[in-house]
Amino acid sequence: MYTYLRTGLRAALQSFPKDARHYQISFLxxxxxxxxxxxxxxxxxxQIFLTFFIxxxxxxxxxxxxxxxxxxxxxxxxSSLSLCLLFRCDQYIIIALAALITIASxxxxxxxxxxxxxxxNIGICATIxxxxxxxxxPGQWGSDGLWLFVVGILGFLVVTKANxxxxxxxxxxxxxxxxxxxxxxxxxxxxxxxxxxxxxxxLLLFTFFMVTxxxxxxxxxxxxxxxxxxxxxxAFYLQAYKWVNGSPIWALFILSPLTxxxxxxxxxxxxxxxxxxxxxSNSSQSLATxxxx
Amino acid sequence: MKKILLISALVFMTTLxxxxxxxxxxxxxxxxxxxxxxxxxxxxNGERSTITMSSDFQGxxxxxxxxxxVPTVLQREDIRVVNRSIFDQFDxxxxxxxxxxxxxxxxxxxLYDDVVMSKSTTAKNATAEMSTREEADEYKVAxxxxxxxxxxxxxxxxxxxxxxxxxWLNDHGYKIPEGAREVLEPYxxxxxxxxxxxxxxxxxxxxxxxxxxxxxxxxxxxxFMLPIRLGMxxxxxxxxxxxxxxxxxxxxxxxxxxxxxxxxxxxxPTFVKDYFGxxxxxxxxxxxxxxxxxxxxxxxxxxxxxxxxxxxxxCPSAPPLYAEIAESxxxxxxxxxxxxxxxxxxxxxxxxxYNRNDFPQDLVFQETSNRAQFQCRYxxxxxxxxxxxxxxxxxxxxxxxxxxxxxxRELASLTGWDVRRxxxxxxxxxxxxxxxxxxxxxxxxxEPTTPNNKLISxxxxxxxxxxxxxxxxxxxxxxxxxxxAPISQAEFIIDEEIETKREETKIPFAMxxxxxITGLFLIHRIKS
Numbered sequence: 001m002y003t004y005l006r007t008g009l010r011a012a013l014q015s016f017p018k019d020a021r022h023y024q025i026s027f028l029x030x031x032x033x034x035x036x037x038x039x040x041x042x043x044x045x046x047q048i049f050l051t052f053f054i055x056x057x058x059x060x061x062x063x064x065x066x067x068x069x070x071x072x073x074x075x076x077x078x079s080s081l082s083l084c085l086l087f088r089c090d091q092y093i094i095i096a097l098a099a100l101i102t103i104a105s106x107x108x109x110x111x112x113x114x115x116x117x118x119x120x121n122i123g124i125c126a127t128i129x130x131x132x133x134x135x136x137x138p139g140q141w142g143s144d145g146l147w148l149f150v151v152g153i154l155g156f157l158v159v160t161k162a163n164x165x166x167x168x169x170x171x172x173x174x175x176x177x178x179x180x181x182x183x184x185x186x187x188x189x190x191x192x193x194x195x196x197x198x199x200x201x202x203l204l205l206f207t208f209f210m211v212t213x214x215x216x217x218x219x220x221x222x223x224x225x226x227x228x229x230x231x232x233x234x235a236f237y238l239q240a241y242k243w244v245n246g247s248p249i250w251a252l253f254i255l256s257p258l259t260x261x262x263x264x265x266x267x268x269x270x271x272x273x274x275x276x277x278x279x280x281s282n283s284s285q286s287l288a289t290x291x292x293x
Numbered sequence: 294m295k296k297i298l299l300i301s302a303l304v305f306m307t308t309l310x311x312x313x314x315x316x317x318x319x320x321x322x323x324x325x326x327x328x329x330x331x332x333x334x335x336x337x338n339g340e341r342s343t344i345t346m347s348s349d350f351q352g353x354x355x356x357x358x359x360x361x362x363v364p365t366v367l368q369r370e371d372i373r374v375v376n377r378s379i380f381d382q383f384d385x386x387x388x389x390x391x392x393x394x395x396x397x398x399x400x401x402x403x404l405y406d407d408v409v410m411s412k413s414t415t416a417k418n419a420t421a422e423m424s425t426r427e428e429a430d431e432y433k434v435a436x437x438x439x440x441x442x443x444x445x446x447x448x449x450x451x452x453x454x455x456x457x458x459x460x461w462l463n464d465h466g467y468k469i470p471e472g473a474r475e476v477l478e479p480y481x482x483x484x485x486x487x488x489x490x491x492x493x494x495x496x497x498x499x500x501x502x503x504x505x506x507x508x509x510x511x512x513x514x515x516x517f518m519l520p521i522r523l524g525m526x527x528x529x530x531x532x533x534x535x536x537x538x539x540x541x542x543x544x545x546x547x548x549x550x551x552x553x554x555x556x557x558x559x560x561x562p563t564f565v566k567d568y569f570g571x572x573x574x575x576x577x578x579x580x581x582x583x584x585x586x587x588x589x590x591x592x593x594x595x596x597x598x599x600x601x602x603x604x605x606x607x608c609p610s611a612p613p614l615y616a617e618i619a620e621s622x623x624x625x626x627x628x629x630x631x632x633x634x635x636x637x638x639x640x641x642x643x644x645x646x647y648n649r650n651d652f653p654q655d656l657v658f659q660e661t662s663n664r665a666q667f668q669c670r671y672x673x674x675x676x677x678x679x680x681x682x683x684x685x686x687x688x689x690x691x692x693x694x695x696x697x698x699x700x701x702r703e704l705a706s707l708t709g710w711d712v713r714r715x716x717x718x719x720x721x722x723x724x725x726x727x728x729x730x731x732x733x734x735x736x737x738x739x740e741p742t743t744p745n746n747k748l749i750s751x752x753x754x755x756x757x758x759x760x761x762x763x764x765x766x767x768x769x770x771x772x773x774x775x776x777x778a779p780i781s782q783a784e785f786i787i788d789e790e791i792e793t794k795r796e797e798t799k800i801p802f803a804m805x806x807x808x809x810i811t812g813l814f815l816i817h818r819i820k821s
Contacts, residue, residue, distance in 0.1 A: 016813070016817075017814065017817040039551065040584075090664060090665045132542075132662065133662045134662060135659070135661040135662055137548075139549055139550050139551055139552060140551060140552075142550070142588065143549070186482055187479040188479055189479045190475065190653060192650075192653040193654050196653045197654070200549070242515060243515040243516055243517070245548045245657075246548075
């Protein structure tokens with residue numbers, strides 16, 4: 001019994017670093033716990049349960065009927081966590097709808113063999129647009145400088161594992177430089193107003209965990225950088241001139257349909273979560289052989 | 294133990310001190326400027342905002358003037374002067390409240406069914422006067438419009454640069470606070486206009502208004518915000534503001550600061566009733582200390598739609614009537630007759646204590662679709678009267694003692710009071726006189742000040758025997774006056790210097806976990 005536990009744990013620890021999604025899940029889980037217990041978000045546990053339940057059920061359908069790998073449940077798990085972190089609603093039916101759209105979008109909006117909307121992103125935006133219910137709460141994270149450090153640095157590690165750091169950087173350049181020029185140099189806001197803006201947890205979460213999603217962004221590297229820059233600039237425009245709250249999320253939603261076009265024009269290497277020689281089916285097999293030698 | 298709802302009470306009375314709006318006062322002489330507390334009513338309908346500012350000014354009446362940045366050029370009909378009583382009404386309606394429950398005796402049933410409500414309102418007085426001046430042009434300041442609305446003279450200024458605006462104001466006899474130029478600059482560059490208010494002395498005398506009435510402005514703009522930074526140019530230390538927001542869809546929350554719910558629905562000791570004002574101000578300050586100084590606090594949120602019959606539960610005062618809602622700028626309701634109305638309406642009350650360091654940006658709001666209701670309600674549980682020959686009484690007695698200990702712990706955690714002074718409370722059910730709560734400004738008051746406090750000096754009691762056998766006639770009837778708890782809004786102002794270092798104790802859990810995962814990651818990277 002003990003040996004099984006130990007070998008199982010060792011196998012889990014060994015397979016943990018092989019997939020960047022494991023890190024992502026760990027981070028998002030911590031953010032969710034922090035939000036609930038430390039920042040006192042008014043979410044009731046049923047909402048979280050419902051989000052996960054619907055998302056995982058829809059993903060399971062995808063696995064059965066579309067022959068997706070079982071490990072794609074991890075992606076559904078991440079999408080559910082993102083929904084819980086970013087999307088707020090006080091009605092269960094709307095939450096269920098958001099979870100449904102989130103996962104179903106991966107099967108519906110496909111081009112060149114991949115989905116082009118970030119699942120959680122379209123789940124949030126489409127639900128708000130369709131029903132008028134639900135909202136994004138950019139203020140819920142507060143603006144403690146701690147977030148800048150923790151999320152920034154650790155998010156950096158996560159996305160470098162997924163080789164999509166250039167997306168985060170070019171988004172921040174597009175959004176941040178435009179904001180700094182406008183607020184600090186043109187309008188003359190004091191520096192701490194800027195710090196307050198950039199230490200917002202929602203912005204950092206978006207930068208390091210949403211726009212960097214390797215599955216739904218353009219495959220060609222240079223195109224990808226320009227595309228993320230455009231997302232940043234659009235987010236800046238929406239926030240500064242249209243007073244849209246949670247503008248990065250809307251900017252990503254608006255520019256996501258460009259991805260298939262850009263992919264068509266500029267070919268690149270398609271992203272895979274796990275390297276072929278360490279594919280998840282292999283690793284689960286090896287796990288099985290360790291447990292049952 | 295079943296309980297019966299008995300009393301719903303308690304009201305907040307605010308606005309005793311000088312009130313200010315988020316704009317700043319400019320004085321013409323060396324008048325002392327007060328800019329400590331303010332109340333604002335926000336109405337949002339699509340892109341139309343209506344802001345009503347309770348502007349009370351104490352000081353030399355000649356020195357009154359106010360500058361508020363606004364996104365558009367206001368027309369004459371966009372500016373109104375409204376009755377101050379709506380603020381008191383909304384305040385009384387939405388303030389923190391106490392609910393009292395009375396236990397049912399284990400072997401008997403007593404029913405209490407009177408509901409006591411209270412309401413207190415207050416009026417303030419302040420007068421101000423000032424005469425209009427002519428504009429000048431070499432300052433790159435344009436006077437776009439000039440109106441006289443009731444007792445106020447209003448000018449809408451457009452400025453090209455903050456230097457010019459500052460000089461214009463100075464040369465026209467206004468005393469601009471130090472540091473105003475830096476604060477004005479971002480507003481000028483955002484193409485905002487300046488709404489300058491003075492009192493027209495003749496009009497004021499003609500109207501006979503002793504009280505400076507609130508000014509209401511309406512404009513169409515996507516900007517749903519309150520420019521608090523201007524008010525901090527001359528505000529010393531912390532300022533306190535209560536925001537009453539009306540919207541159609543649901544709750545209003547801030548998008549660039551956390552909106553945190555106040556702790557509510559807690560069981561607190563019965564003596565809190567006597568000190569509710571101190572209790573709530575202590576609770577508010579303790580909560581700010583725990584949650585952080587850079588948050589906005591939700592104190593009340595309720596669906597006031599016409600079809601919702603329960604407009605408050607319990608009601609410390611009558612819910613707002615159509616006339617008051619319309620006075621505050623809500624124009625989408627249909628009134629049938631009298632004070633009824635139909636249509637969607639949601640009410641939010643936010644409380645914010647702000648200062649320059651913790652609030653570097655203006656307050657930006659959004660309307661959410663959240664219709665969940667919230668109120669700052671605290672619960673008192675009164676013990677039942679003793680019943681003869683009741684086998685269950687001993688159990689009930691133990692239950693009560695446990696409950697009261699819990700209430701004391703709750704009180705300590707909510708307010709930060711040292712509850713050891715109330716150590717007799719769990720065991721004495723009748724005739725207990727609680728000592729005064731500690732006063733945060735004057736330090737501890739060690740001696741109970743109630744004359745009847747001799748009653749607490751007790752000999753040890755054996756708990757298996759009923760300690761609170763008492764004649765019915767000895768039970769004091771509940772006086773309405775007991776339940777009025779006047780709280781001055783000025784009490785919320787934290788006088789002492791706020792430490793710039795915030796409490797970081799709230800995220801150690803996340804820190805530890807994140808560090809562990811990063812460690813794991815780095816170890817793996819180094820190994821491979």
